[in-house]
Every structure is written in C-alpha cells, then in structure tokens.
Amino acid sequence: MKIRRNTNLLIEPPAVATGDIAFNLLVFFLVCASSQPDSGRRQELPRSEQEKHQKQEKKNIEVSMGRTTLSIGEEGNLVETTLTDFPSRIRQSLSTRSAAKEDRIVVVRSTKDTPYERWITVTGMIESAGGVITLQLQEEQEILIP
C-alpha cells in the first residue's frame, strides 16, 4: 500500500511582527503629516489704559481706513491718501517725532467693513516706518429713545 504524504500544510504568515509593522507605519504617517511651524508677524499692541493716558499728553498720529478709503494725520485733522502714497506719508509724519516709544504711537481706526488683508498691509507699513500701533475700536453705544 502506498502512503500518500499530505502536502497541504497549513501555512500562516507570522503574526508576531504585526504590531511592530503597524507601529512603524504609524510613525511614518505621523512624520509625513507633522505640520510646519507657523510663520507670521509679531505685533505689539499697547493696552487701552496706556493709550488713554498718552492721548491726554500729546496728539498722536492717526490712521483711519475703510474697505477703499485711507487717511492719515493728527487727531481730528486727517487727509485722504492712497495705499501707494501711504508709506512716504507715514514716514514723513513720524520723522518729526522723537525715538521714544510713546511718541511714535499711531492710533489705527478702521471701519467695520475693513478686510483683514488690507488692515495687515497698512499696519505693516506703519511698523516698517517705526510706528507703534494702537487700536481704537468703535464702541457700541446704546441709545435710549424717550
């Protein structure tokens, strides 16, 4: 009698290393997905109490902007300008001031419809000219009708 050898051996892939493989895959994808460090521009904003104090001592340079408008001057005496002319105007205004930080404050006022990109462009120009930005927010007032 001929004994037939059973050749259908159960072949299983080794599962011991599965955990390690998964671990390495995960590390790989984590490294791939790791986000780049954020880059941008630092902006020093003095607190509002300081601003009020300095306002009383001397007239600050004021910049007012809207979606399409831009004006510069001393408080209460603003002149309209364009984005192209603005760098020279702000430099000229700051040139008459001393190097002291409190003397180089530029009060920035913007209408509610001013887009962020425009605001960043204008404030960037002020900082490049050596100005210190202070925000003046439009306060909401409650009006009581008798």
Add this chain to the structure above:
Amino acid sequence: MKITRRKLKVEVPTVAMGDIAFNLLVFFVILARSQDDSHLKWEPARTAEVENFGNPRVSITVDTENRVYLNGRQVSTREISAGVESLLGNLPPGRRIVLLKIHKETLAATFEPIMEAVSEAGGEVVHVLQQDQPH
C-alpha cells in the same frame, strides 16, 4: 554523583512590546488631535516678510465662515479673553504668544475685538501670514 539542577531561563516577554507601543502612540495622537486646528478652513493674508514662531500654546482661528475657534474649539468673541488667560497661565513674557489665524477677508468688526481680547489677557499677538513669493 551530584546532579545539578538545570537553571531555568527567565526572560521578559517582548512579543507584546510592539502592541504596547502602538496603543501608546494612538493614545497620544488622539490627545494631540483634540487641540488641533488643521481641519479649519481659512486663507492667510499675504505679507513681504515673515518669521517662524514654532508651535505656541494658544491659537485663535477665524475661518471662511466667520466662526471663531480657540485652540480648535468654537467660541464666541466674549469668551476669548478668559480662555486665553487661563491657557497662558503664568507664562513669562516672550512665551505668551497667541497665534492669530484670521481668514484674509474677515472684517474688522470680527478681528478687532479678538485682538483687543488677546491684549487684555496679556497675550502677545502674532499674525500668521503667508510670505509673498518674489516674482
């Protein structure tokens, strides 16, 4: 004749080490994702010069739909000051950076109160911007 007892080899089982590491990694990834804001849609404004600020502890995002997020969690503008203050804790100046990731078309009515709130909380404002590519 003296029969010596065979010494048994005692080894720490290392088979499960991979699985343990895997689970640990999953745990930390989930923990890290909870503070992540990479899923938010916003487009940075452009500027000529930027510098790197690493990965500070606090970030505020305003997305394309004008929604405000503090470290990936949606908040109202009124909640920002207290939220930033608690996140910054007693960090010394220089490490109190708050990243502002504001969509370029956001209006001043939204972003100015945010900046004021950060300033009130003693945060140092850093605008996240995209550098203009030289032509």
